[in-house]
Amino acid sequence: MPSPHPIDIHVGLRIRQRRRLLGMRQETLGAAVGLSFQMVQKYEIGSNSVPASRLFEVAKALDVPPSFFFEGPRLRAKMLLHHKRP
Numbered sequence: 001m002p003s004p005h006p007i008d009i010h011v012g013l014r015i016r017q018r019r020r021l022l023g024m025r026q027e028t029l030g031a032a033v034g035l036s037f038q039m040v041q042k043y044e045i046g047s048n049s050v051p052a053s054r055l056f057e058v059a060k061a062l063d064v065p066p067s068f069f070f071e072g073p074r075l076r077a078k079m080l081l082h083h084k085r086p
Contacts, residue, residue, distance in 0.1 A: 004045070005049070008048075008049045008050070010069075011046070011070070012046040014070075014071070014072075015043060015044050015069065018064055018068065019062060022063075026041055026044070029058070029061055033054065033057040033058055035054075043058075055069060
């Protein structure tokens with residue numbers, strides 16, 4: 001199984017960060033966007049990429065713009081992304 005892409009990891013961390021800031025459970029976020037809590041969990045750990053349309057729904061449920069999930073790239077993610085380039 002391939003490793004998650006650093007951007008997927010970063011987006012997932014931002015989803016988890018915002019959800020926790022709001023005191024929201026994975027089940028609640030999942031219900032708001034039509035997902036199981038297991039799928040929310042997979043998105044949050046970066047093992048599954050979040051499709052753009054779903055990310056838009058998640059952003060609405062978490063009351064942030066979709067760009068929020070791409071802000072403040074973590075240094076590790078940036079280094080990994082740069083390292084994988086040919």
